[in-house]
Amino acid sequence: MRYLPLTDADRSSMLNRIGVSSVDDLFVDVPATARFDGTFDLPDHMAEFEVEGHMSAIAGQNTTTADVPSFLGAGAYRHHIPASVDHLIQRGEFLTSYTPYQPEISQGTLQALFEFQSMVALITGMDVANASMYDGATSCAEAVLMARRVTRRNRALISGSVHPHYSAASETQAKYVDINIDICDPDIDGTEYLTELIDDETACVVVQNPGVFGHVRDLSPLAAVCQDKGALLIVVVTEAVSLGAMQSPGEMGADVVVAEGQSIGNPQGFGGPYVGLFAAREKYVRQMPGRLCGETTDVDGKRGWVLTLSTREQHIRREKATSNICTNAGLCALAFTIHLSLLGENGFRDLAMLNHARASQLADRLAGVDGVEVLPEAFFNEFAVRLSKPAGDVVDRLAARDVLAGVPAARLYGAGRELDNILLIAASEQTTPEDMEALVSALSEELS
Numbered sequence: 001m002r003y004l005p006l007t008d009a010d011r012s013s014m015l016n017r018i019g020v021s022s023v024d025d026l027f028v029d030v031p032a033t034a035r036f037d038g039t040f041d042l043p044d045h046m047a048e049f050e051v052e053g054h055m056s057a058i059a060g061q062n063t064t065t066a067d068v069p070s071f072l073g074a075g076a077y078r079h080h081i082p083a084s085v086d087h088l089i090q091r092g093e094f095l096t097s098y099t100p101y102q103p104e105i106s107q108g109t110l111q112a113l114f115e116f117q118s119m120v121a122l123i124t125g126m127d128v129a130n131a132s133m134y135d136g137a138t139s140c141a142e143a144v145l146m147a148r149r150v151t152r153r154n155r156a157l158i159s160g161s162v163h164p165h166y167s168a169a170s171e172t173q174a175k176y177v178d179i180n181i182d183i184c185d186p187d188i189d190g191t192e193y194l195t196e197l198i199d200d201e202t203a204c205v206v207v208q209n210p211g212v213f214g215h216v217r218d219l220s221p222l223a224a225v226c227q228d229k230g231a232l233l234i235v236v237v238t239e240a241v242s243l244g245a246m247q248s249p250g251e252m253g254a255d256v257v258v259a260e261g262q263s264i265g266n267p268q269g270f271g272g273p274y275v276g277l278f279a280a281r282e283k284y285v286r287q288m289p290g291r292l293c294g295e296t297t298d299v300d301g302k303r304g305w306v307l308t309l310s311t312r313e314q315h316i317r318r319e320k321a322t323s324n325i326c327t328n329a330g331l332c333a334l335a336f337t338i339h340l341s342l343l344g345e346n347g348f349r350d351l352a353m354l355n356h357a358r359a360s361q362l363a364d365r366l367a368g369v370d371g372v373e374v375l376p377e378a379f380f381n382e383f384a385v386r387l388s389k390p391a392g393d394v395v396d397r398l399a400a401r402d403v404l405a406g407v408p409a410a411r412l413y414g415a416g417r418e419l420d421n422i423l424l425i426a427a428s429e430q431t432t433p434e435d436m437e438a439l440v441s442a443l444s445e446e447l448s
Contacts, residue, residue: 065268065404069435071362073382073426074212074407075136075163075238076271077263079351080430085265085338094334100293103306110305113293113330116337123243123340123348124257125250126279130290132333133276133325136260140166140206140236141173142278142289142323143256147204147232148179149287149322155180155201159194160187161211162236164412170206179203186413188384188422190215190376195225202229204256208236209249212412213424214376214383216246223253232256240264240277241428242380244352256280265339266332275332285309289323351429355381359427365440366425371447375422382426384409388447391423403442 065078100106113131120129133139144156171181210216226233235249237259249257259277294308359381366372371388391408398405409422
């Protein structure tokens with residue numbers, strides 16, 4: 001049978017072999033209140049084409065960022081992906097490959113990962129990068145754990161410029177490893193002053209650039225204070241395209257750079273899968289999580305690639321592992337690599353500048369709308385505005401008019417804290433003048 005290969009006799013034989021009478025006996029440790037005891041509201045059976053039609057009808061109820069003018073961002077951005085990216089990543093040798101444990105038969109996969117690492121190191125301004133992580137938030141959490149290993153200190157200071165999902169992931173990871181996480185209040189106006197909060201017990205300072213509210217900063221003064229205090233500076237980047245226009249975190253003195261790579265080669269996909277970037281100074285390479293691919297030569301002197309460092313618990317003794325993440329986002333990393341290679345250095349810069357130009361045009365137009373205050377003076381392709389009405393209500397009303405106006409800050413942080421009227425608005429190369437007009441017109445009507 002196509003989907004249910006085991007017969008009742010097969011199941012009975014397996015249960016007898018392991019000494020239980022039923023499948024339910026395998027779940028005795030799960031509380032009864034957590035088990036599903038009933039039936040799903042689904043037909044008993046449908047033909048395959050009927051299921052496809054039914055699922056397509058359900059999917060058709062969604063309004064996507066490709067269907068209507070969209071200004072959604074807050075860590076997930078809509079960018080054009082060349083058709084060649086999807087074509088190449090679906091080649092059989094890429095799509096079906098798994099972890100390259102045997103380098104002699106995995107040279108293509110290893111070389112692709114090596115190129116990915118090289119590109120990540122270049123755009124972040126760092127010495128070395130790993131072969132990817134799950135996403136930007138888990139990369140951030142792993143960087144905090146790495147800082148504790150390097151400094152042997154137990155305090156992490158997280159800026160109010162950092163996306164709250166990244167802060168939450170760091171808190172979750174640190175909960176059982178004796179790390180105290182201090183998270184600053186949301187930095188709405190870009191006036192946060194971190195240097196006075198760094199002490200001799202601080203393992204790391206985590207800051208986002210551009211910040212979650214859009215502010216762009218020179219992190220060099222903060223990096224100097226961190227170095228003086230013996231703390232690592234971890235820079236978070238949620239919009240990887242910004243690295244094509246801004247001074248790199250490495251040039252500003254970052255010790256570790258973590259980023260979400262979704263913007264390059266990967267669709268928004270209703271939240272995933274994404275690809276985390278992780279880069280650091282070379283002196284920290286043996287404390288990095290994940291794994292690294294390296295270039296070498298074989299017995300005949302020919303160039304080849306291998307897994308150089310694999311400090312994960314499935315490779316080495318558990319107590320020596322730097323991370324318990326047991327895979328990487330290989331296919332998404334491949335899409336990132338192909339897209340960035342197609343752009344090249346000049347294309348990447350042009351794309352970044354186009355994003356900034358579109359956002360600047362939009363901000364200028366919104367600044368002329370009564371009831372809208374653009375907050376950051378310097379930004380990349382996303383910025384916060386303060387509305388004269390609650391942002392969540394405005395977003396709902398504009399969505400009913402087929403305009404996805406942005407992400408209310410209260411949706412990320414919860415209501416209150418002077419955030420109810422704050423709206424995050426993103427633009428990209430996909431944003432057209434007609435999209436801008438739709439947003440400006442709708443906001444003018446709703447705020448009047």
